[in-house]
Each structure stands twice: as C-alpha cells, then as structure tokens.
Amino acid sequence: MDKRTKLAEIAEEIRKCRKCKAGKSGLSVPGEGNPDADIMFVGEAPGKEEAKCGRPFIGRSGKLLRSAITGIGLKEEDVFITSPVKYLPDRGTPTDEDIFHGQVHLFRQLEVISPKIIVLLGNTACVAVLGNKTAVTREHGKVIEKDGMKCLITFHPAAAIRFQKFKGSFLEDFGVLRRMLQDVPTKR
DSSP: OOHHHHHHHHHHHHHHOHHHHTTEESOOOOOEEOTTOSEEEEOSOOOHHHHHHTOSSOSHHHHHHHHHHHHTTOOGGGSEEEOSSOSEETTSSOOHHHHHHHHHHHHHHHHHHOOSEEEEESHHHHHHHHSSOOOHHHHTTOEEEETTEEEEEEOOHHHHHHOHHHHHHHHHHHHHHHHHHHHSOOOO
16 A cells, blocks of 8 residues: 555544544644655644645745745655644644644654654644653754654744744754755655
8 A cells, every 4th residue: 555545544534533523623634745755844733724624734824834845945745744633622722632642643644654854843743753842942953863763843833923033943943954954865
C-alpha cells in the first residue's frame, strides 16, 4: 500500500473517531501535503477557517506560515502540514487529553511520511512530538534529535501575528531551517 493511501486511511479514521470529535466542532483537519515530504510542520489545532474547509493553516497564521515556507525556497507541495489535534476545540485551546489522544494519529502520520525534519510550531506541537512542555520563547531556534528526526522549535505563527516581538524570531528560525536543509539528504 502506498503512502498516499495510508494517509487517506488515517484521515478516514480521524473523521470517524469519536474521541477526536469530543468537545470540538467543524470538519476534521488531518493535514495535507506531500506523503514523501522531508519536512513536516506540526501546529496546534485547526482554527475556525480550517474547520470550515478541512485544510490546515489557511487563515491569517497560515498565510504567514506558507509565506515563510516559500520565503526560504521551499514549495508548499513539497512539505506536509498538520497538527496533533484534528478538530477545532470548542474551548479554544486543546486540553492535554486532546493532545495526547491526537498523538495516536500524528505518530501514525509521522511513521508513514518519515520526515527528516519536523518543525514544531509552538508549545502544543512540542508536547505532542517531544512529550513535554517547552518554553518556546527561550528554546526557539533549537534543534532536538528525536527518533532519527531533527525537530526545530519555533513559535506558532498565530503567536508571531499576535505578538510582534515574536515575528522576527519566527522568521529567524526559518533561517535556521534553511541552513538545516543544506545538511539533510533528501528522499528525492
């Protein structure tokens, strides 16, 4: 079975998962992109715009993220973008329970895609992938090895929009990503 089919199966499981839907609304947002991506971006949870159409990062923060991706010479179709929580939380921020349940699907996606680099967009992504809370304001730009993958910690683009002081750091971290790409052998 090819990767695209496996990811479609995971997406269907997410759509049917009652635990994923509990306390949440809108369409499922399993993620999108290249199943052979060397780089995977992991956020927090869908926002209102994403929950309307089932696509990740298409609102204001998505525009900043996608601009930063293309700004370092990547193409959107070469990366995979997702979040650990696959539905819009009714209370705004995902609970720890939401994040830990979301790991089930996220880890399966990671296993299928097998990226070389994971860009962790904010603390929720750090909790989901690294297993612990991270002081992003102190740790941004740092690269951590996890299960043979390099994880780059940065701000969630929504934080970079909400707090202008983080925007420069967010964009600087994409400079770190650009340098990382030079050292990573690609699958293509």
